[in-house]
Amino acid sequence: METTPGLRERKKAETRQAIHKATLRLAVERGLDHVTVEDIVEAANISRRTFSNYFGSKEDALLYGEEQRIRDMVRAVRERPAEESGWQALRGAVREMLRDVGEPDREWAVRTTLTRRHPSLLARQLANHAALERELVQAISDRDGQAEPGADLKARIMAAAFLVALRIATHIWIEEQEARPLSQIMEQALDEVARPFH
Amino acid sequence: METTPGLRERKKAETRQAIHKATLRLAVERGLDHVTVEDIVEAANISRRTFSNYFGSKEDALLYGEEQRIRDMVRAVRERPAEESGWQALRGAVREMLRDVGEPDREWAVRTTLTRRHPSLLARQLANHAALERELVQAISDRDGQAEPGADLKARIMAAAFLVALRIATHIWIEEQEARPLSQIMEQALDEVARPFH
DNA sequence: TGCCCAGTGGGCAACTTTGCCCTGTGGGCA
DNA sequence: TGCCCACAGGGCAAAGTTGCCCACTGGGCA
Structure with missing residues (x-):
């Protein structure tokens, strides 16, 4: 039943999780309104464009x-x-x-x-x-x-x-x-x- | 003089470093001869093909x-x-x-x-x-x-x-x-x- | 000796990420 | 009111990664 999803799938999940975690952390620190997508991608170590590939907005990510x-x-x-x-x-x-x-x-x-x-x-x-x-x-x-x-x-x-x-x-x-x-x-x-x- | 190399360059450096570190760690643990490229890429969380994109051999990586x-x-x-x-x-x-x-x-x-x-x-x-x-x-x-x-x-x-x-x-x-x-x-x-x- | 097999090296297409660009929007402020 | 500007959204091509493939090599072993 448990199938290893392969590296590609795992990395996508990791990235998604990383974005989510970064968003959550920053939102807790200073409130979501004072967090830009720019801040999030910097914290998650990805490009801004990649953020959009995963989530439509920071609310989505959160x-x-x-x-x-x-x-x-x-x-x-x-x-x-x-x-x-x-x-x-x-x-x-x-x-x-x-x-x-x-x-x-x-x-x-x-x-x-x-x-x-x-x-x-x-x-x-x-x-x-x-x-x-x-x-x-x-x-x-x-x-x-x-x-x-x-x-x-x-x-x-x-x-x-x-x-x-x-x-x-x-x-x-x-x-x-x-x-x-x-x-x-x-x-x-x-x-x-x-x-x-x- | 110090120029920030951009995300792409930074990530390449990180990957290269990760491969190197993984190789070094495994080689220290059990000797380079008992380490396969397979082992290294697993430890570095990359695909085998990517290893080849960075290094021609584990010796190179080390x-x-x-x-x-x-x-x-x-x-x-x-x-x-x-x-x-x-x-x-x-x-x-x-x-x-x-x-x-x-x-x-x-x-x-x-x-x-x-x-x-x-x-x-x-x-x-x-x-x-x-x-x-x-x-x-x-x-x-x-x-x-x-x-x-x-x-x-x-x-x-x-x-x-x-x-x-x-x-x-x-x-x-x-x-x-x-x-x-x-x-x-x-x-x-x-x-x-x-x-x-x- | 011939066969098998783990390990390696690299071609190739599919997919993902990045960088750059342009558009749109919603405050601030002259 | 009109102008700026930071920010968001997303199209697009270039660069990077993955997965799959096949050829090759160097032991082990029947």
Whole structure:
């Protein structure tokens, strides 16, 4: 299943990551508005033109991890065992991701906070979340089937509730200064939101 | 005088340096004969083909620093103030180089030792030294003028004596396990070899 | 002796990065 | 208001890197 992607692919991933990291670091240091693409490419040791080959804007570069995670999440849900229900698949996918990438670190919180403060980034993130929500609805529908009436509504509610739980858990985690592991808070939030389903 | 070489040039230099470093490290670890080009390119994170774009062989890659230093030395001699005599220019260039690059480190001694043990590398290094000697003769001639009879012989002797002094100083430095700074030993050796000129 | 095979060297096309250029945009400021 | 100027976006050709290929070499070994 694990296939080595070859040098060319690996280097592209490295470059993308380097640009993202540089953007994040500079944005944390002085705020995204006071960072030019010029600054980023200098920090990432690439040409300005190459930046454009990878990202359309510094916002893109900054949110790369975010959007990457969203794609991963959707993929993880879709790849859960077929016998799991939609809700089980969602919870399984979360658990899986937290296990695979380990506990999100301080940097992760920083990025989230930073994003939240910046209007244009916030807009982007809302759009991303909306997209994720749509994708999850689709994934759930594909899984639970749409035969019975109201299945669509149920999938929508489920996806929304799921994301709300994650969002709230993340907020709490940040507010608590990462005192408890995020995974624990998330499990708790998911339990809570799932209660009506019983 | 100092001109920033641009990203493209800088990256080429970085790659060349990375290949050289990787070669050196691996050669020190297990001997050059037990290092393949494959190993080197893996360590340097480049493709095998790129290796060939930079060096014709692993010996080339290993001796890169050596040959680089030779070019630097010749350049340094040529760029000494015009009013200096040939011998003054040689000494000035050495002092300058030791100052610019700082004291050569342990790695430098390692490379030298390693080179000395390996027949094909040794041959290469002898050829390099011969080339350096020729270049220095030329530089000295250009400086001191060739008007008077015997000027050519004098330049040849001077260059040879100079290199002998450096070579012996380096040997002593290694034998003493780098107890004294190389610069000090070199000054002493140069004083010694210069005595007949008084 | 003949065969195999790891390692090397380099041609070539596909792809990526760079450098240069020109256009467009949104403040500052005379 | 009009002019500048820093910055962003992206077309294009040149330069660099990769991946694939094949030819060659020098041991090992049946």
